[in-house]
Amino acid sequence: MHVSHEGKVAFVTGAGSGIGRAIACQLSADGARVAVADINSSAAEETVRLIGQSGGLSFALIGDVRSRTEMEKAVEDTCQYFGALDLLVNNAGVVTMTDLDDLTDEEWDFVVDVNLKGPFLVSQIASRRMPAGSAIVNLATVEAEVVVSSSGHCQVHYNASKGGVKMLTKALAVELAEKGIRVNAIAPGPVNTGFSGGDIETPEALAFLFQRLLVPRVGRPEDMAQAVSFLLSDQASFINGIMLPVDGGWLTR
Numbered sequence: 001m002h003v004s005h006e007g008k009v010a011f012v013t014g015a016g017s018g019i020g021r022a023i024a025c026q027l028s029a030d031g032a033r034v035a036v037a038d039i040n041s042s043a044a045e046e047t048v049r050l051i052g053q054s055g056g057l058s059f060a061l062i063g064d065v066r067s068r069t070e071m072e073k074a075v076e077d078t079c080q081y082f083g084a085l086d087l088l089v090n091n092a093g094v095v096t097m098t099d100l101d102d103l104t105d106e107e108w109d110f111v112v113d114v115n116l117k118g119p120f121l122v123s124q125i126a127s128r129r130m131p132a133g134s135a136i137v138n139l140a141t142v143e144a145e146v147v148v149s150s151s152g153h154c155q156v157h158y159n160a161s162k163g164g165v166k167m168l169t170k171a172l173a174v175e176l177a178e179k180g181i182r183v184n185a186i187a188p189g190p191v192n193t194g195f196s197g198g199d200i201e202t203p204e205a206l207a208f209l210f211q212r213l214l215v216p217r218v219g220r221p222e223d224m225a226q227a228v229s230f231l232l233s234d235q236a237s238f239i240n241g242i243m244l245p246v247d248g249g250w251l252t253r
């Protein structure tokens with residue numbers, strides 16, 4: 001199966017590192033022009049450099065997904081620069097490892113705002129500019145379904161935010177169906193990006209992960225990127241409102 005995004009324009013949040021960077025590179029390799037959005041400018045510029053090195057077209061946009069003003073400008077700049085917006089990936093996300101007892105209001109708001117309000121804001125703003133046939137993919141996690149990951153660290157704020165992303169995906173799919181815009185999510189299993197602040201490939205961490213993983217390795221950013229590219233493509237035109245686990249079987253047992 002050949003996925004092609006030839007002639008399409010993609011907007012990827014958190015595209016300056018990890019999974020977001022892999023998604024931006026994959027969509028470019030599959031033919032899209034890519035708006036590389038991130039709060040970290042040097043990280044976004046590096047993704048643009050990598051895409052350029054492979055012959056792709058992209059540009060960096062600096063902004064915080066929690067800011068309506070900044071996201072309105074970023075989407076406007078994308079439409080000005082590339083003349084369209086067809087594919088949106090709500091990838092930017094954060095986590096902090098804090099037990100319930102120690103969790104402050106500020107930490108709750110930070111994680112829930114980036115992970116859940118961000119995808120709401122960007123989807124609302126971008127979908128006003130997206131034509132019929134467009135598609136959105138949100139980054140959820142296996143932790144939208146179960147409270148087991150991150151080597152046993154508690155993270156009620158993260159679980160709540162990503163459970164919200166699962167339902168946001170369904171609600172957006174229903175509401176945007178009349179505009180011909182599909183909305184899906186992926187639920188990554190463990191991917192070693194430095195996201196949670198620690199190395200998840202230490203012997204202790206791997207022993208914990210291998211109790212559940214059916215595929216005996218952690219995920220790669222490219223595993224996520226290929227699934228996202230497929231869900232955004234016309235080959236997935238009959239798939240809408242789902243959360244696809246890309247998790248090495250983590251949710252199976």
Ligand SMILES: NC(=O)c1ccc[n+]([C@@H]2O[C@H](COP(=O)([O-])OP(=O)(O)OC[C@H]3O[C@@H](n4cnc5c(N)ncnc54)[C@H](O)[C@@H]3O)[C@@H](O)[C@H]2O)c1
Nearest residue numbers: 014016017018019039064065092093141188190191193195
């Ligand atoms: N790595 C994993 O194991 C894993 C597992 C499940 C789900 N996920 C999800 O995948 C997504 C990407 O994670 P990752 O592992 O690549 O993390 P990462 O930390 O490597 O990358 C996150 C990117 O988002 C950017 N970002 C953070 N806050 C932002 C904001 N407010 N506005 C704009 N950009 C912002 C960061 O600068 C960074 O470039 C997240 O939504 C995360 O919850 C990751």
